[in-house]
Amino acid sequence: MIDQVESADEAEHDIEETPEPPRTPRWRRYALPAVAAVVLVVGVFLWWRAATDEQVSLAQTRDEVLIAATQNIETMNTLDYREVDAGLDAWLDVTTGTLHDQLAQVGDEERQLLADQKKISTGKVVDAAVFSVDEEKATVVASVEVTVKDDASPDEEPTIKRNRFTSDLVYVDGTWLLESLEQVAVNIS
């Protein structure tokens, strides 16, 4: 019963809306859906390929590593004798592994020593590059300009040093942390 009513209703509806069905050629009726389906398949396929491309995702990781390493290396070359504790906390925040452990062991005596030296060091990465990278580890080299102001002799101009660093980074809980930070010493006879 219900079916009959519905089909009758439908028929009536059809008559009202389309008194004469358009006589488009068969190929024209299928052309649009066919083209749309092709665009859909190709588009989704290329999307999936790009989204899962390891080279693309590794390139993003590389650039993230470079940004994190630049900030962290600057932090490690920065210390204000008036805020030694805050400075050391910042060092702890950007390191992991043995480097982190070593910094955690800096005791009261050494902190006092750093405070007494009255030096304000400010590190700036002049140039840096990622040497190697995978999803968990990376090695970065950096050219760092360290400006040291000596408040024990306030009239003196700050000294500026250029240091060459190499640093290993590890991905820990969503951030890249320094596992090592070493100067690249001159090694030529």
Add this chain to the structure above:
Amino acid sequence: MSAVKQTLDAVRPHLVLILSALMLAIGIVGLWTAYDLRSADAAQNLAVVDEDATAAVQSEVSRALVSVLSYDYSDPTPTEQAADEVLAGDAREEYDKLFASLQERAPGQQLVLTAQVQVAAVKTLTDDSAELLVFLDQSSQRASDQEASVSAAQLAVDAEKVGGVWKVTGLTPL
């Protein structure tokens, strides 16, 4: 009759059109997203991610720098030849000035320069251009007064691939 049914009936004649539009829209979003991912700055830069190309530019640029920054007063020809082969553009012009002043004082001082690359890391890399950060040591020995010194250099290097060979086009001490 329910409102849903009414709507369906109204839509049915246009169903093919609507589905087609939907497929087109999703497909175009896919194409655009794929293009966007691949044309991002990070993806365009092949440094490190293309291991073979990175290793090639590292070793060629290192060799180039060592050859032009090593110098022996008793036989400066290899250095001069190397400059012709591996330098181009601005780097070539600047080097020529440096080399001229070196040629003036080197014989009197009996100067010998030896260069060695510690690290060469690639910052950016495309098919035909690259930027590198190079840590280089250079020792200089003066036989005239037995003086020797060693310097630690940090260089920002630009390179371009010309005829299949990487040439140094920019050399900036940091």
